[in-house]
Amino acid sequence: MKKLASLSLACLLLFSLLSACGAPKETQNPPAPTELQPIVFTEPVRGYHWAPAYLAETLGYFAEEGLKADFQTVTGADASAPVFSGDAQFGLRGVEMALMSAEAGQGCKIIYSTTSHYPYQLIGASDKYTTVESLRGGVIAGGQGPTSAPQAFSKAILNHAGMQAETDASVISMASAGYLAAIKSGEIQAAVATNPWAAKTLQDNGGKVIVDGADEATMESLMGSTTYELFMIFTTDAYLKENPETVQKVVKAMAKASRWMETATPEEIAKQLEPLFEGRYEELLYSAQVDKDTKLSNPTGYHTESGLKAAISLTALSGGIKNTNVDPDQIYDESFLDQAWTELSK
Secondary structure (H helix, E strand, O other): OHHHHHHHHHHHHHHHHHHHHHOOOOOOOOOOOOOOEEEEEEEOOOOHHHHHHHHHHHOOHHHHOOEEEEEEEOOOOOOOHHHHHOOOOEEEEEHHHHHHHHHOOOOEEEEEEOEOOOOOEEEEOOOOOOOOHHHOOOEEEOOOOOOOHHHHHHHHHHHHOOOOEOOOEEEEOOOHHHHHHHHHOOOOOEEEEOOHHHHHHHHHOOOEEEEEOOOHHHHHHHHOOOOOOOEEEEEEHHHHHHOHHHHHHHHHHHHHHHHHHHHOOHHHHHHHHHHHOOOOHHHHHHHHHHHHHHOOEOOOOOOOHHHHHHHHHHHHHOOOOOOOOOOHHHHEOOHHHHHHHHHHOO
């Protein structure tokens, strides 16, 4: 009887020992998921032309790099200001902003160019305005401010036709939301559409394309380049120097998104962008289809020498910069792109 009791006690002690060693304690919490590093992008508008940045978030590529992106639209103020103040880490803008900032001594670098062709179109108000010459004495609307890219585009078109802004035709500031009303009232005779959907809206209301920036022959004649890397992502020199690892992760995630876009259908692209463009699926689908047809998006993120020269010329024409002798290293840092594509090619 004593032997049986001793054996039972030994078994009980052995079971307790094994339980303590092998079984998890009820009070033990599961490991916490890895926390994603927040990064903030600012933008003047939510636009398709920065698709690689948005898709890097919605496709989970930022998360794969340990990042969580927050896109903040800044209206009524300079969307670049939060980046320079340190309240945001990255900005979605146009190349002319980087050129003007460099001349002003504000250190920043373009780390990714999201478009490779010029997406703007000059649209006449009706059948009466189908040529540049037909705009003589008229008014062209486009862009917010005299140094904006749409106004520079308008002035370049007039100059190329042997006309001068303000003397032969006026170029004024106007938000695109006011175009149709201004056309109907006769206030303007043409407007610059900055994206495919805006151009479609004007044409659906009787507008006629006078100059299509996406047409390579037109851009070659107008600006001496078939490429023009207008839309881009930038960060400050200070952030780039202090956070190179984060910048590398951001660029790699966007490169993945650009690679995905190359084989994705317009429907797939629109679906993946829709979470950040609530209620704008039709617009996204149309823009994605135009993108596929005209190859507006930049599949690599790099700039071209001719595209930069055209951007410098156009920005100078608008009065945004005075110095046209610009070193590309003042504007771009594509070393992160080099590393990203090296890693993705393995």
